[in-house]
Amino acid sequence: MNRVLSQRSFLFWICVILAFCIVPFGSVYAQDGGGLPALNISTGADGETTYSLSLQILALMTVLTILPSFLLGVTAFTRIIIVLSILRQALGTQQTPPNQVLLSIALFLTFYVMAPTFEDIYNNAISPYLAGDLPPVAAIEGAAGILSEFLVVNTREAELAMFAEMAGDEPYASNEDVPYTVLLPAFITSELKTAFQIGFLLFLPFLVIDLVIASILMSLGMMMLSPMLVALPFKLLLFVLVDGWAMTIGSIASTYVI
Template structure:
């Protein structure tokens, strides 16, 4: 009996110690699982922080994940506009739209066809610039020889050369005077804040000049048809209805689409 009482007393003393040890073991296991999950939870933000830190040229902590996503979405929103305004797309699309009006056609070719023609002809015109961007910026960045900031600067320089060739000096000086910028020693010193509006203005001016030359032969046909109808006393008949077949016939006989596409592509030389 004494031995049983002694064993029960020893078990009663050891029971709290065992429970405390079990709780400590569980707490240690929970801490270890949280420590193991922490790197996985912070892997993506850490990678983005390092990416944006290297993009800005700093080694410190980057922006938060929400700001990074906001910046990326904002860049994706304005990227199509920048691409359209920094290439030959604007001039080609405006000329094609003026041609449709000169022919007297309302919805033929439709807008989707005009945009598609402008896009693929722009790719043809911009092919040399895009090849240089790929060779000097994208390929070295993929190989790891340059960082993102250097790749963006090189690609921007190639587009800068294309835009400066198509920009009139008068338009460039107008925006430089409006911005009160100092006199530039070379074309490479012109910032994009001045070059972009000057380039778009020059492209619109060139497009309207080409459109005026396209309008002249079709305007002559309209005048001749109107004079003939007036002389015949057919004042109730619309001259546009009669002149439209003759304008289409003239455009097809001179192979107008080939001439127009070739002239547009050559105008960027």
């Protein structure tokens, strides 16, 4: 029972459930003669119930507030944006590409990586729910299970075992048994570790160029000339010759098990 409650405690799904629960509560309160204007409802001639605009905005804003955490916590966005930021620092191009461009690249690449998972959630949970074939709880549990499978297969076993041990859980028999309270911090920690490992490998060739340029300038006695300034065009040349952007973005995408 505790395991099931832990699965449902995932922040995104709890907020969605609360958004759906507020509506029936408002209906009952309004029928009982309550005086909350935000929860007023009206019934049309065909029996269709329409809720007040204020309640719709409340439910919408509740969902929107957790979207950044959802994007950062349960998708590939964290790994991608960290690698791209380290790459920009290794190139030494200061604010080029600008933050907006890096965020756009990371966002669209996240959509590319997560597209099979999102499509699976839509086909097996959202679409049946909208068609009336699944109740809300079953649809939420189905979507959470699909997302959980993606998180588990892309989380390192060491991080997963560490958080499971700290939570006092025994080794899990299957991926479905891993609660979100353990899975989410393990996934984030695993993403950070992988991102910094990729960033380290990206940094090495540019560091070699910096060392070579600095040694040459020292041997020529050009103490006042900045090695970073001289090394920048060589870094850019190397990055362009090896088709660095396509190689980097393709390598990041290929690190995920979809």
